[in-house]
Amino acid sequence: xxxxxxxxxxxxxxxxxxxQRKIWIDYDEEADVxxxxxxxxxxxxxxxxxxxxxxxNYDENGNLTGLTIIAAKRFLKAKEEERSEKx
Numbered sequence: 001x002x003x004x005x006x007x008x009x010x011x012x013x014x015x016x017x018x019x020q021r022k023i024w025i026d027y028d029e030e031a032d033v034x035x036x037x038x039x040x041x042x043x044x045x046x047x048x049x050x051x052x053x054x055x056x057n058y059d060e061n062g063n064l065t066g067l068t069i070i071a072a073k074r075f076l077k078a079k080e081e082e083r084s085e086k087x
Contacts, residue, residue, distance in 0.1 A: 032073050037066035 015023065020038040027034050037057075044057035044065045053070035069075075 027072065032071055034069040034072035035066065036069070039065045042066055 022038065024037045024040050042057065042065060043059050045060050046058040047055050049055045055068040056064060057066040057068065059065045
């Protein structure tokens with residue numbers, strides 16, 4: 001099994017435990033932004049950004065409709081650093 005397949009499989013428990021039954025994911029490589037939407041089409045009317053550059057998107061009823069992750073590659077770099085520390 002390839003490394004990417006292993007990493008994707010590691011997400012399965014998180015998705016299964018989630019209250020969201022569907023997730024649409026889009027990555028804009030040029031902007032390095034990852035969009036995760038729990039509704040389609042996305043219907044966010046409010047946005048809240050935390051100190052880590054993660055934007056939570058909410059609908060008119062205050063329900064979380066998605067996440068926008070700015071500078072998504074930093075998570076890849078963090079994973080690679082974690083892996084090299086184990087060696």
